[in-house]
Amino acid sequence: xxxxxxxxxxxxxxxxxxxxxxxxxGGEFATIMRFKDISCDDNPIAEHEANKIMHIALPIGNNILxxxxxxxxxxxxxxxxxxxxxxxxxxxxxxxxxIFNGLSxxxxxxxxxxxxxxxxxxxxxxxxxxxxxxxxxxxxxxxxI
Numbered sequence: 001x002x003x004x005x006x007x008x009x010x011x012x013x014x015x016x017x018x019x020x021x022x023x024x025x026g027g028e029f030a031t032i033m034r035f036k037d038i039s040c041d042d043n044p045i046a047e048h049e050a051n052k053i054m055h056i057a058l059p060i061g062n063n064i065l066x067x068x069x070x071x072x073x074x075x076x077x078x079x080x081x082x083x084x085x086x087x088x089x090x091x092x093x094x095x096x097x098x099i100f101n102g103l104s105x106x107x108x109x110x111x112x113x114x115x116x117x118x119x120x121x122x123x124x125x126x127x128x129x130x131x132x133x134x135x136x137x138x139x140x141x142x143x144x145i
Contacts, residue, residue, distance in 0.1 A: 006086045008067040008131060009077040014053040017129040018067060022058055024102035031057040085132040093121050096137035103127050
């Protein structure tokens, strides 16, 4: 079956955000590529953007969370107006609490984590980088959705 892997655009703080995500999820980066790594005569990169992230990937379970910094020449992205959410399906309540508490630190909680009317353990928030997350533990699926 195909996997869906979220890809996030940032305005210059992708590396900082991904170190934060790594501190919560664990693991190691599969890829960190900077714009200077693809610079050439046909595609010169401005010096002030050379160290920005062209591509970063953090494997999480069977999925990969990926991102980049959007070059200024392409305009700014509005993280706070994205209204897309990354949904994390935890395997236990304890894992759901750990992920929710870790990622929401410094952010804004939209729905505190707790028992939902539909039978799962659920919470929703915007992290300190403006990215929206949903964390869910459903004992019927145990992280399999």
